[in-house]
Each structure stands twice: as C-alpha cells, then as structure tokens.
Amino acid sequence: MSRLPIIAGFGGYNAAGRSSFHHGFRRMVLESLDEKARQETLAGLGVMTHIIEADESGFKSKDGGGLTLADIESQFGDEIMQATLIRRIEKSYFDVDAAPWQQSVTVGPGSSGTSFLLSRFQLPKTIPASWTVTDYSDSHVSVHLADNCDVKIDSTRNVDVKSAGQLPTGFDPAALYSSRFHPRGLQMTIVGVSDALQSMGIPWETVKSSVHPDEIAVYAGSVMSQSDENGFGGMMQSRLKGGRVTAKQLPLGLNTMPADFINAYVLGSVGTTGCTTGACATFLYNLKQGIEAIQSGKSRVVIVGNSEAPITQEIIDGFAAMSALGTYEGLKKVEGTDEPDLRRSSRPFGENCGFTIAEACQFVILMDDELVVELGAQIHGAVTDVFINADGFKKSISAPGPGNYITLAKAVASAREIVGDESVRTRSMVHAHGSSTPANRQTESELLDRVAETFGITDWPVAAVKAYVGHSIGPASGDQLIAALGSFKYNLVPGIKTIDQVADDVHQQRLSISVSDISKQQIDVAFINTKGFGGNNATGVVLAPVVVEKMLAKRYGKDVMTGYKARLNAVIETAEAYDQSVLHGNFNITYNFGTNMIDDASLTLSESAVGIPGLDHPVTFKKESRYTDML
Structure with a gap:
C-alpha cells in the first residue's frame, strides 16, 4: 500500500x-x-x-x-x-520615486585645463592616462585633467514599478x-x-x-x-x-x-x-x-x-x-x-x-x-x-x-x-x-x-x-x-x-x-x-x-480511528493555544544557534547502523534487494 x-x-x-x-x-x-x-x-x-x-x-x-x-x-x-x-512599495525597501543609483557622466577639462585635489589614500593604483598627478601636501595630491574622464556620481531615479x-x-x-x-x-x-x-x-x-x-x-x-x-x-x-x-x-x-x-x-x-x-x-x-x-x-x-x-x-x-x-x-x-x-x-x-x-x-x-x-x-x-x-x-x-x-x-x-x-x-x-x-x-x-x-x-x-x-x-x-x-x-x-x-x-x-x-x-x-x-x-x-x-477510516478501521480522535483533541488544544499566543504578540520563534551539536567522535559505527548521541533511534542500513535478480 x-x-x-x-x-x-x-x-x-x-x-x-x-x-x-x-x-x-x-x-x-x-x-x-x-x-x-x-x-x-x-x-x-x-x-x-x-x-x-x-x-x-x-x-x-x-x-x-x-x-x-x-x-x-x-x-x-x-x-x-x-x-x-499589495500596496505601494514602502521606503523601508527603497524610495520608488527617488531610488539611488550611480549615474555615469563624462567630465572634460576647461579651456585652461582642470585640476582637483584627491586624498593620497584614494589615489587609484592605476593612474588614468589623462591625469597628471603632483604632490600638494602630506595628505593630498593635485590632479590635472588633460582629457575627458568618465566618473559616476550619486543620483536618484524614478522607478516605474x-x-x-x-x-x-x-x-x-x-x-x-x-x-x-x-x-x-x-x-x-x-x-x-x-x-x-x-x-x-x-x-x-x-x-x-x-x-x-x-x-x-x-x-x-x-x-x-x-x-x-x-x-x-x-x-x-x-x-x-x-x-x-x-x-x-x-x-x-x-x-x-x-x-x-x-x-x-x-x-x-x-x-x-x-x-x-x-x-x-x-x-x-x-x-x-x-x-x-x-x-x-x-x-x-x-x-x-x-x-x-x-x-x-x-x-x-x-x-x-x-x-x-x-x-x-x-x-x-x-x-x-x-x-x-x-x-x-x-x-x-x-x-x-x-x-x-x-x-x-x-x-x-x-x-x-x-x-x-x-x-x-x-x-x-x-x-x-x-x-x-x-x-x-x-x-x-x-x-x-x-x-x-x-x-x-x-x-x-x-x-x-x-x-x-x-x-x-x-x-x-x-x-x-x-x-x-x-x-x-x-x-x-x-x-x-x-x-x-x-x-x-x-x-x-x-x-x-x-x-x-x-x-x-x-x-x-x-x-x-x-x-x-x-x-x-x-x-x-x-x-x-x-x-x-x-x-x-x-x-x-x-x-x-x-x-x-x-x-x-x-x-x-x-x-x-x-x-x-x-x-x-x-x-x-x-x-x-x-x-x-x-480514506483513513477505510484503511485503519473504526477502533483505530476512535483512538486517533482521542489523541487529536489534545493536539488541537495545544495548537490553538499557540494560535492565541501569536494573536497576542508572542511569535514563539525556534532558533537554536550552536546548541546540542553532535560530536563526530561520539558516533557509534557498526555494520548495520550509525548511532547518534542525543537521538532516540540509530540510522540503520537497509538490506539491499533491488538488484538481486541481476547478479
């Protein structure tokens, strides 16, 4: 069955x-x-x-x-x-009217060139070809821009979804x-x-x-x-x-x-x-x-x-x-x-x-x-x-x-x-x-x-x-x-x-x-x-x-199902108590971090099973019979 x-x-x-x-x-x-x-x-x-x-x-x-x-x-x-x-996406996710993004822009030098200061710690390891870098102070350098440079700036955009x-x-x-x-x-x-x-x-x-x-x-x-x-x-x-x-x-x-x-x-x-x-x-x-x-x-x-x-x-x-x-x-x-x-x-x-x-x-x-x-x-x-x-x-x-x-x-x-x-x-x-x-x-x-x-x-x-x-x-x-x-x-x-x-x-x-x-x-x-x-x-x-x-009544019969119903009543009572608890704000979260861990060295190994500390039953090996007709 x-x-x-x-x-x-x-x-x-x-x-x-x-x-x-x-x-x-x-x-x-x-x-x-x-x-x-x-x-x-x-x-x-x-x-x-x-x-x-x-x-x-x-x-x-x-x-x-x-x-x-x-x-x-x-x-x-x-x-x-x-x-x-369903409702408007809330700002705790992101602002759909002003969602942050990195906008790409191209910066070009002015007629007399363009210079800016940059922290030595932020200086790229590979200096762009259009940059000329000179010392400015102990903490900063001066960068002269000779050609266009692509940069990304913080911006926002409207999200249509x-x-x-x-x-x-x-x-x-x-x-x-x-x-x-x-x-x-x-x-x-x-x-x-x-x-x-x-x-x-x-x-x-x-x-x-x-x-x-x-x-x-x-x-x-x-x-x-x-x-x-x-x-x-x-x-x-x-x-x-x-x-x-x-x-x-x-x-x-x-x-x-x-x-x-x-x-x-x-x-x-x-x-x-x-x-x-x-x-x-x-x-x-x-x-x-x-x-x-x-x-x-x-x-x-x-x-x-x-x-x-x-x-x-x-x-x-x-x-x-x-x-x-x-x-x-x-x-x-x-x-x-x-x-x-x-x-x-x-x-x-x-x-x-x-x-x-x-x-x-x-x-x-x-x-x-x-x-x-x-x-x-x-x-x-x-x-x-x-x-x-x-x-x-x-x-x-x-x-x-x-x-x-x-x-x-x-x-x-x-x-x-x-x-x-x-x-x-x-x-x-x-x-x-x-x-x-x-x-x-x-x-x-x-x-x-x-x-x-x-x-x-x-x-x-x-x-x-x-x-x-x-x-x-x-x-x-x-x-x-x-x-x-x-x-x-x-x-x-x-x-x-x-x-x-x-x-x-x-x-x-x-x-x-x-x-x-x-x-x-x-x-x-x-x-x-x-x-x-x-x-x-x-x-x-x-x-x-x-x-x-x-279907269960047909499979198990009246006497077995009578016993089942008796056990079910207690289960329903416990479940309903949980429901009422959550309704009143106690969500009863199960989270076991680092508790009751199994020590590999404590496992017991035999030819028929693996015994695991703390568990009531071992993992048993089933006898293999699926392919006996092929051997």
Whole structure:
C-alpha cells in the first residue's frame, strides 16, 4: 500500500499575514467571514503591524486603553487593512520615486585645463592616462585633467514599478530572533518554518523521536537566492561601491540556504535535505520530492517550503526589462486614470499589464498516514500527486507552451481515479497561476477551459490569489496551496476582487471566474496550477480533509480511528493555544544557534547502523534487494 502524504501542519507569512490557522486566507475573504473570524483576523494583523498592542491580558491601544475585538474593527480596521496585501512599495525597501543609483557622466577639462585635489589614500593604483598627478601636501595630491574622464556620481531615479506584495507594514522578521547578518529571505525562513512547526500542536521533539533520523527530510530553497546586501546582492555590489566583501555574503546567498538553516538552526536534523528550483513552479517541484519520499517509504516526515525576498531594485529592474511587471504607466492606461490604484495592480484574468512582484515564505509539514494516526496529528489535506512537464522546443524561453496541458490533464485524471468522477466534476476547484499578464489570462484560461470540457466539468471555480498577495516567485504555488487549505476549511473560493470584470479575451465557457467570493457546500479536491519561465509547468492534486478522513477510516478501521480522535483533541488544544499566543504578540520563534551539536567522535559505527548521541533511534542500513535478480 502506498503511504498517503498528509499535511499535518502549515505556516509562513506573505502580504496577507500569517498563514497558520488560515489567517492569511481569511484576510483574502474578509467580507465573507462571520463577525468573530473577521474581527479576530483584524486583531492578529493589528498586533503584527504594531497598530495595536497586546499581552496576556488582552488587546490594547498604544495609549494603554483596553480594546475589544469590536473596538479594533471599528477604530483600526481600515488602517490595518491598508497595511496588508499589495500596496505601494514602502521606503523601508527603497524610495520608488527617488531610488539611488550611480549615474555615469563624462567630465572634460576647461579651456585652461582642470585640476582637483584627491586624498593620497584614494589615489587609484592605476593612474588614468589623462591625469597628471603632483604632490600638494602630506595628505593630498593635485590632479590635472588633460582629457575627458568618465566618473559616476550619486543620483536618484524614478522607478516605474511602484507596487509589490510586501509583508504587513511594521512586521519585521529580524526583530523576532537573533538575526545578525541574515539576509531577509533567511529571516523569513526562520519565522515561517517556526510558524508551521508550532501549528502542528505536537512538539518537534515528539515527532523527531517517533521516527528514525534519516526518515526526516527537508526540501526548501529560493529561486532568486538571497539578493539583498547580506547575501549575493552585497557581495556583487561591494567592490563597485568601494567596499569589501564579507565572509558571510557568499554562503548565506546560496539558494539552498533555507533548507540548511532549517536543518541547522530549527530542527537539528541529520536527514535528507535538498532544493529543486523550477522558476515560478519551485514550491511544487519541492513538494513533488516530499510526497514521493513519503509514498516510497524513504521519509516519514517532510518539511517542504520556499522563502523569497525579491523586492530589491536589481530584481525589479530585471523583470521590468522583460516587460513582465505591471508598471505605473501601464496601470494608468488600464484604469484610464492619472493616479491608478496600486492595491489593484495585480489583475488576473482582467485587463492587466504585468505581474506584481512579492515576498513570502510558505511551509507545509507532511507526514505519512500511519504516523498521523499514531501521533493524533491534524489533517489539513493530503497531496497525492504533483505532475511536472516541459514545453518541448521553444522560441521564447519565457513564453507558455504545451507542458501545462499535460500536467493539468494528468492531475485531473489522477484525482478522478482517487475521488471519483462526481467529486471532480462538481466538488473541485482550481488555484490558477493567474500571473496578471495579458498572455497568461488568454493561455491559462484556454487551458483550463479545454481541460474542463475534456473531463465534463462545468462552472469550474477558479481562484487566483496573486490578486491579493502578488507573485512571490519561488513560494508562489505555496501561496496557492495554503489558500486551498483555507478553501477546504471555509468552503470559500476567493474572488478576484482587483478587477471589475473578466477580460473579453478570457476563455470561460466552463469556468467560474468571479469578482466576489464563491461559496460552496463542499470542496473535495483542489488543483494547484503553475507556470514557470523556461517551461517549468507543474500541477498538484490536493485532497480535502473530509476525503482524507474517509480514506483513513477505510484503511485503519473504526477502533483505530476512535483512538486517533482521542489523541487529536489534545493536539488541537495545544495548537490553538499557540494560535492565541501569536494573536497576542508572542511569535514563539525556534532558533537554536550552536546548541546540542553532535560530536563526530561520539558516533557509534557498526555494520548495520550509525548511532547518534542525543537521538532516540540509530540510522540503520537497509538490506539491499533491488538488484538481486541481476547478479
């Protein structure tokens, strides 16, 4: 029997806020929630953004006055909402109206020549041919300029890309733990995976002691590496800025470093580790590794995720040069106004002009079904398949191609085999890539429509959460997956509220693309669809908890599931206590720097196992039987 990869915990952060307990999802469907859920979501975001304060006694205004949930909504609701989702790039990143840059200018000598003074310490080792250098003082020299000289001067420029999906205003991952010299992407990794672990409601040490050390795996990374000043960005800029490269910038800039940080500073894991990148499909690439590791029995617990912090001038310049990003001028034309609404810059399946870049970190914790039952773990869903296919020969490396037809059709066919034709036709939904480019709205909608026709699906609900949180590159399909878990919980498909209507060239004969939230009686399966530059197409199949529970009941029987339910109650209670703790400002970050390190000399080696000090189980060697018929 194949082991079922079940999502036992999830967490992270994006422009909608905290992912665990569906808080980020609830921000997207705020208008459709009941009063308690809506107000609790606003309160949590208010604490994250420091608009309000909180402690164990409750919520407070900055002047110390007590606040009820109703007070928070009425007094601070609008301000809290404005501090979330896509919005104008904040100056803590850079000033989009006056972004610093080095402007090249040519300086020429005047009619009688030009001279200037220069510190001896700043005198170039190679003197330009047009310079004549003479002594001026002990500390300076005089330079006579005989010909033109190219120099760079500090200046500013207007950046036409002015919006992004940023973490909630005022939420600073670096302030939550000892993060010295960590690039922002790694800061987000630490706080994101901490959120996912705590959401389980089961202490990590309990999980760790329940399996062998090499039955734990981590698949995580980033597409754009760590590109700020503490990573590759600083390393590549240092000499040009007249500075020096540090010893940390190169190693911390590696795109595999999120997995390394999780193993070394959060889990203390000696299990399998890795990172597969596939442009915008990267999260699903790593998810495929995770589910296959569980299905094969090689791993029993897998942490899958990505963290990306691409809101830098350089990365924005790169995407803008490809005409991929929505610009201020483009939005003015789309909206027919001189002052476009930057909060509506991401417009999937509507009149649009490019995608909106974003930062995010998203992580899911997968367990095999046997371990879930044994530990009483929560069931948020199960991932049965991720299909990946390339596009064949291409003329443009960034253009869409046929690979996504293969992945989506495979995914729908696979789900139909598991849950049946009726569930797929009437109780499934699609989380579209929905990048907000004119090409995507045509090609992906045609793809969805044709696949729906092939499998007899009508009114297929389509969500496109990039409308809310933007395009986070590596974690983008993680944003989609986390939102799908919210749809399972609340039976709501988020509408695309940044558009007034679906564009005329969108294929939607068999699709339900709505500008408001869609309420469903039940959702059994969600398809996570993503397209990446270069032909990196992927589609995942995610089953709802109601389906997974039926599958487990059939596999394990009534008595075993009764015991599971009893254990589950205690787990949920612990998890909910964590949720309330974070709502009141205690983020419970796990960061173990230099603690409980393993002494190599203390390992015990035998012909059958490696014993590791401090771990309950050894790493055992499996008997090799795969190739006995060939020898």
